[in-house]
Amino acid sequence: MWLDLINIIEMPGSRKAFECQLDTELMDFPSVESFKSAPYAKGEVVNTAGLLTLKAEIEADMVCTCDRCGKQFESVKVQEVELTLADNPEDDENPDIYVIEGNGIDVSEILETAFLLDMETKFLCTEDCKGLCEHCGKDLNEGPCDCRKPVDPRLAVLGQLLDIE
Ligand SMILES: [Zn+2]
Ligand SMILES: [Zn+2]
Incomplete structure (x- = not known):
């Protein structure tokens, strides 16, 4: 105008x-x-x-x-x-x-x-806003999804050691 x-x-x-x-x-x-x-x-x-x-x-x-x-x-x-x-x-x-x-x-x-x-x-x-899970695409505002949290590689090694025992 x-x-x-x-x-x-x-x-x-x-x-x-x-x-x-x-x-x-x-x-x-x-x-x-x-x-x-x-x-x-x-x-x-x-x-x-x-x-x-x-x-x-x-x-x-x-x-x-x-x-x-x-x-x-x-x-x-x-x-x-x-x-x-x-x-x-x-x-x-x-x-x-x-x-x-x-x-x-x-x-x-x-x-x-x-x-x-x-x-x-x-x-x-x-x-x-929690966004979507990058793995399964679930809307995380509606609740957590079933995807396992990515494990820290160092802890994963520890986990394996503990499994052996
Ligand atoms: Zn949103
Ligand atoms: Zn997920």
Whole structure:
């Protein structure tokens, strides 16, 4: 969504509010199975003594896949975004600064990118998900499996010696 900033760019103390939906097609992330509804963003651009700041809150209602056990789970992510808007192309390397060209910004595109950059690297159904047994594939959250724990080779030798006696 294009947000025209022409009325606040030269007006310290002014602000412009916005609300928009984000495009899930542009928010593809491997562990996110689907979005239950379009992620929604709400915020404002504020001109503080000539410095423009974009503040927004994104809310996304997602169905994710657990990285350990593969189960699907629902997760609501609420993310606060705060970016400085500057028109100096030299600021392009700074992740906290978005370089504006012209008199406005594509606010949904900025927020879609911010959302992806903030994605956690591990998606877990519960923080202490036990995952699947690497031998039999049983979901260890439902209880232990029958696989024998791999024995330390040194103990295995000891076991053999004890067996002989
Ligand atoms: Zn899990
Ligand atoms: Zn097992």
